[in-house]
Amino acid sequence: xxxxxxxxxxxxxxxxxxxxxxxxxxxxxxxxxxxxxxxxxxxxxxxxxxxxxxxxxxxxxxxxxxxxxxxxxxxxxxxxxxxxxxxxxxxxxxxxxxxxxxxxxxxxxxxxxxxxxxxxxxxxxxxxxxxxxxxxxxxxxxxxxxxxxxxxxxxxxxxxxxxxxxxxxxxxxxxxxxxxxxxxxxxxxxxxxxxxxxxxxxxxxxxxxxxxxxxxxxxxxxxxxxxxxxxxxxxxxxxxxxxxxxxxxxxxxxxxxxxxxxxxxxxxxxxxxxxxxxxxxxxxxxxxxxxxxxxxxxxxxxxxxxxxxxxxxxxxxxxxxxxxxxxxxxxxxxxxxxxxxxx
Amino acid sequence: xxxxxxxxxxxxxxxxxxxxxxxxxxxxxxxxxxxxxxxxxxxxxxxxxxxxxxxxxxxxxxxxxxxxxxxxxxxxxxxxxxxxxxxxxxxxxxxxxxxxxxxxxxxxxxxxxxxxxxxxxxxxxxxxxxxxxxxxxxxxxxxxxxxxxxxxxxxxxxxxxxxxxxxxxxxxxxxxxxxxxxxxxxxxxxxxxxxxxxxxxxxxxxxxxxxxxxxxxxxxxxxxxxxxxxxxxxxxxxxxxxxxxxxxxxxxxxxxxxxxxxxxxxxxxxxxxxxxxxxxxxxxxxxx
Numbered sequence: 001x002x003x004x005x006x007x008x009x010x011x012x013x014x015x016x017x018x019x020x021x022x023x024x025x026x027x028x029x030x031x032x033x034x035x036x037x038x039x040x041x042x043x044x045x046x047x048x049x050x051x052x053x054x055x056x057x058x059x060x061x062x063x064x065x066x067x068x069x070x071x072x073x074x075x076x077x078x079x080x081x082x083x084x085x086x087x088x089x090x091x092x093x094x095x096x097x098x099x100x101x102x103x104x105x106x107x108x109x110x111x112x113x114x115x116x117x118x119x120x121x122x123x124x125x126x127x128x129x130x131x132x133x134x135x136x137x138x139x140x141x142x143x144x145x146x147x148x149x150x151x152x153x154x155x156x157x158x159x160x161x162x163x164x165x166x167x168x169x170x171x172x173x174x175x176x177x178x179x180x181x182x183x184x185x186x187x188x189x190x191x192x193x194x195x196x197x198x199x200x201x202x203x204x205x206x207x208x209x210x211x212x213x214x215x216x217x218x219x220x221x222x223x224x225x226x227x228x229x230x231x232x233x234x235x236x237x238x239x240x241x242x243x244x245x246x247x248x249x250x251x252x253x254x255x256x257x258x259x260x261x262x263x264x265x266x267x268x269x270x271x272x273x274x275x276x277x278x279x280x281x282x283x284x285x286x287x288x289x290x291x292x293x294x295x296x297x298x299x300x301x302x303x304x305x306x307x308x309x310x311x312x313x314x315x316x317x318x319x320x321x322x323x324x325x326x327x328x329x330x331x332x333x334x335x336x337x338x339x340x341x342x343x
Numbered sequence: 344x345x346x347x348x349x350x351x352x353x354x355x356x357x358x359x360x361x362x363x364x365x366x367x368x369x370x371x372x373x374x375x376x377x378x379x380x381x382x383x384x385x386x387x388x389x390x391x392x393x394x395x396x397x398x399x400x401x402x403x404x405x406x407x408x409x410x411x412x413x414x415x416x417x418x419x420x421x422x423x424x425x426x427x428x429x430x431x432x433x434x435x436x437x438x439x440x441x442x443x444x445x446x447x448x449x450x451x452x453x454x455x456x457x458x459x460x461x462x463x464x465x466x467x468x469x470x471x472x473x474x475x476x477x478x479x480x481x482x483x484x485x486x487x488x489x490x491x492x493x494x495x496x497x498x499x500x501x502x503x504x505x506x507x508x509x510x511x512x513x514x515x516x517x518x519x520x521x522x523x524x525x526x527x528x529x530x531x532x533x534x535x536x537x538x539x540x541x542x543x544x545x546x547x548x549x550x551x552x553x554x555x556x557x558x559x560x561x562x563x564x565x566x567x568x569x570x571x572x573x574x575x576x577x578x579x580x581x582x583x584x585x586x587x588x589x590x591x592x593x594x595x596x597x598x599x600x601x602x603x604x605x606x607x608x609x610x611x612x613x614x615x616x617x618x619x620x621x622x623x624x625x626x627x628x629x630x631x
Contacts, residue, residue, distance in 0.1 A: 062438070111616075114620070116435075117438065117575075118620055121567060121575075121616060122613065122617065124567065125567065125609055125616065128564055129606065129610060132605055132606040133606065136602060136603060136606055245560075249442060288446045288449070288450040289450035289451060291443075292442075292444065292445070292446025292447035292448075293447055295440070295442060295446070296426065296447070299430060299440045300429060300430070
């Protein structure tokens with residue numbers, strides 16, 4: 001276990017994430033329970049949105065803009081369905097990915113110049129603007145009424161209207177999001193790691209940092225858009241409250257609490273926290289207390305999140321007893337740290 | 344014209360409240376380099392502390408406001424000393440930590456006090472009639488206290504040893520520490536000062552507006568607007584920007600309606616962040 005290189009560990013985590021989401025197709029096949037369907041829907045949407053946060057964290061950027069791009073994806077689908085009669089799920093899925101990604105390119109040109117706290121602030125402001133814009137443009141977005149009464153999506157003319165079909169659409173979208181996330185973070189692992197480690201140095205060594213950041217931002221936006229489609233499809237409405245500025249906090253919480261150094265982090269974080277929220281669920285707001293508490297715990301004592309901590313403990317248990325000397329002699333076998341880039 | 348005067352007065356009193364809030368926010372960023380997502384939480388907490396002191400302990404309102412300010416000061420001190428300080432050099436970690444605290448505070452209040460707005464009203468009622476316009480006395484009192492608060496803050500920061508020490512730490516921590524200043528005490532004190540101001544504002548303002556568990560969200564958003572507009576970490580900038588935002592809000596609410604004014608402000612702030620992150624007045628800004 002200790003002998004594995006970080007990139008190999010990354011490959012494993014990415015494969016495991018994609019497989020875990022693909023395995024969700026069993027749920028609608030095994031169960032008819034609408035409660036389970038609802039839970040599975042929420043988990044998969046949470047995980048997809050958290051992937052978007054995860055992609056940006058590869059470049060050491062914490063984004064609050066996930067709801068912005070979810071809204072763009074979700075409203076694109078609702079407008080296409082309601083006003084233009086487009087119901088084909090593949091077309092809609094493509095649109096919910098491409099349109100937010102296209103929006104992200106000019107936006108990225110503006111905001112990607114900022115780093116650290118300033119990037120956090122600018123993306124927070126972006127979600128606030130999104131909220132206000134959704135309310136202030138009733139002609140396009142239905143304003144405070146939102147867009148309701150979308151036609152059911154179809155696959156090759158087959159209506160996907162019942163609960164089971166809706167869940168299958170969500171799983172499909174989450175799977176697409178997972179595959180895109182895995183492919184991009186795998187292909188650009190070294191580039192992203194260089195940017196995360198030291199952007200200026202990477203640039204001076206000849207990496208065209210701007211290209212990779214813009215590309216990553218657009219992909220993250222597209223993945224958010226897929227989550228937005230799934231959310232709108234589940235609720236059958238596109239409404240501003242689904243994309244509130246502070247909902248971005250939840251997506252960040254899923255990624256950070258799950259563990260930001262591996263793609264399994266958002267998967268585990270999203271699934272566990274939604275499940276825990278449901279367990280607590282007297283009221284949705286109570287789960288916020290749990291999220292807050294877990295964020296504090298992760299920041300103060302378990303930087304690597306759930307996945308990283310389990311991995312560290314696993315290394316400790318399974319490695320030979322002379323572990324301390326091994327660690328001291330070879331830095332590449334060190335305990336994984338969330339702050340380290342090459343994960 | 345009368346509408347203009349009345350709207351200006353609303354704008355000025357909003358501006359004073361915002362200034363008191365934003366001063367704390369910008370102080371924390373300027374000195375500790377922390378973006379305090381819990382700022383709105385301390386505002387709400389101040390409101391609920393004052394409400395509890397009045398309702399359950401039967402305190403007079405003025406004393407309750409003091410208690411609320413004191414309570415949020417102590418909590419801020421403890422939070423900085425025992426949690427925030429451990430990760431103080433990691434910007435994203437401090438940000439996450441304050442975010443976690445905010446979630447805990449606002450949902451904790453929800454659990455304890457329930458989602459309804461409690462009945463919490465200002466003890467002084469009545470209206471002063473001017474020449475064709477009128478001003479509620481409560482607004483004047485709040486305005487007065489806010490202005491006293493802002494002036495005391497300025498006095499503290501610019502004319503006392505404590506303030507000089509804080510500014511020295513903000514300027515260059517390594518040198519200031521080498522000169523014998525102690526961040527271990529001064530950092531929590533600065534944080535406590537800021538959260539106390541947020542608590543004070545909450546205790547003062549919530550009875551004239553409204554008190555509910557989630558009113559911290561817009562407060563946080565407004566604080567962001569102001570400190571970015573004024574330049575993160577700049578005290579003078581935050582004060583001026585607070586009055587600009589207060590005026591803009593009052594006039595757009597009266598003459599435009601809806602949230603067009605807020606939208607315009609946010610877009611202005613977005614452009615500001617991208618083009619001139621040092622804010623309206625271009626002071627030197629702490630790197631982040």
